[in-house]
Amino acid sequence: MMDLDIDVSYLARRYVWESGAVDDLKTIYEAGFAANFSKEWHANYYRAVEDVHTLSEAEWKHPRFQMRLWDMDEVANIGLGRSVNVSSAASDPTVVDALWEVKNLELPVVAEQRARQLDLAFEQIMRLVHPKHNVRRPSARLVRIFAVMFPRDVLCLLDDRRIQALRRYLKMPVQRGLGLIGNHVVIRDELRREIGESTDLKIDIRHSMFAWYLWERVIEPMGEVELPEAPLAATPQPPERTATDRPHVVLLPPAQPRKGMFFVADNLSLLLSILRAAEGGIGRDEMIAAIMAEAPQLKANSAGQVLSQAVTLGLLTVDSGTYRPTEAGTALLEGENPANILAKVFLRNIYGFAILLDELRRAEGPVTKSAMIDVVRACRPSWTSERAPNMLIKWASTLGLIRDSEAGGIELTEDGDYWASGLPDDPAALEAMRGPAATSWGCR
Structure with missing residues (x-):
């Protein structure tokens, strides 16, 4: 029956x-x-x-x-x-x-x-x-x-x-x-x-x-992606009693996210150009050529990285060698706020992004970029240069989550406050978000 x-x-x-x-x-x-x-x-x-x-x-x-x-x-x-x-x-x-x-x-x-x-x-x-x-x-x-x-x-x-x-x-x-x-x-x-x-x-x-x-x-x-292991918030959250304005952010364990995200000049505009080129379906070679035509300063290898980036961020799908925009990619093309589309992906999939927003939400005023880079690097000892954390800051700025403060340094925007509010408040969860190496290297 x-x-x-x-x-x-x-x-x-x-x-x-x-x-x-x-x-x-x-x-x-x-x-x-x-x-x-x-x-x-x-x-x-x-x-x-x-x-x-x-x-x-x-x-x-x-x-x-x-x-x-x-x-x-x-x-x-x-x-x-x-x-x-x-x-x-x-x-x-x-x-x-x-x-x-x-x-x-x-x-x-x-x-x-x-x-x-x-x-x-x-x-x-x-x-x-x-x-x-x-x-x-x-x-x-x-x-x-x-x-x-x-x-x-x-x-x-x-x-x-x-x-x-x-x-x-x-x-x-x-x-x-x-x-x-x-x-x-x-x-x-x-x-x-x-x-x-x-x-x-x-x-x-x-x-x-x-x-x-x-x-x-x-x-x-x-919108949730099947994860290979349980995320940090392993216990399922019960349904809200009423509606809420707080975003639901799922974080991967520190060992799983990508270790940073490639950034080139006008990266978001370049992604939009890629999406427009892919609207009718396009092959890899044609796409690489289109990227290099849009950004002549890029070599073929870098153009390939940008294409891979669009797939990693969930903006493009590839089927039998043909690239097309995903629903998220189409929404971005239609003028959706980039933070609405990409902030959740960055927080979940790119190591250090959540740390950046968390540090800024708890700071009493703007924080200098150099100080923020030092904090993020302390959480990832293998980052021996400023390149990876600096790219995180550039992405956060590009997505409209942080801005330069008139008083100097950087601070969260309204969108940044919104996404930071979805991060855990529990000290143990915040420590887990940073990873096991964080404490010994001074990452708070």
Whole structure:
């Protein structure tokens, strides 16, 4: 007799792997999601939205409720975003009045028009809060506020990486001209077409929660690579109680990652050129010639290294000698933030990259490049020159994860903070990340 106790999310992922097609979302929604539906999260989420929309103007603008509005963990949990303190914004009359006006906007019926209007509203509030109330953009907190103010249009996915991954999963084209909130609106509209219209607030919230389910149980696992040994985080992490803005980063044991990553001038632009050349399929010799034409300073051997790099980073696939862009490569070509595509690969597969971000997240201010090179080299005694750690710094800068500080040295960017927040906090895990030789050589 057939066993009907089936993990529908597993079947969904398997179908994607084998066919490359978008799953029957309605089946996943009605079976897999329903079986894993959190009544507690739904009730808390519903209550938060109800409060936002039923309180009187005086109650809504009261500092106590405004503090709650910026800290609604019952909707989505903020990890990295919690460090962006904007408590002073809760008592700023300009911010409070602007939020009230935005909440009461009359939105167009057409999704694309709503998307543009809410994008503008989001940036309007952001300009009032940043940098006045914090030098860092409270993006996750503000997305969460928009999710409760506009529960029919904004999902509980708090960061651009997740919303873009959902867009790609739904086979939607790049939404040029739309920002983070605008993408929420058009993606939400597509979800309704796939799984059915919403008839009330409870279903609106259910649809939002389903977007998180898709991310956590279907989309994110599809991106995981089969590893030869258990990663550092060997114990499987339980599903999140609610949505979160913290990225899930899996690290290989120190002996397994590549020992650095080759870097040439304008490396990212060169990778994009390679991807464009491969869109219709291209052989190795033609590709090497194309690389050397794009970067005449490279010899054939170096051009071959760049080609291998594109494959290693998961941007190209090769079948019977023909190179073509992967889904990640296509996303990069379409204009996706390079950090969204490549940061996770670098953290997992390139030794020293996680150490670099970890050191910068724990530093009290900018760190000089020479000091950072010394720290990374101390963790890998076989690196007798600065070449490998210096290339890590160049890659981190190219991906927009670090920047030169006005005060001198380097520091994390907003994207860098985001990815560093996914690294382990446990001292033992941090030591394991550095490797057995690290302690004796002074790598902290």
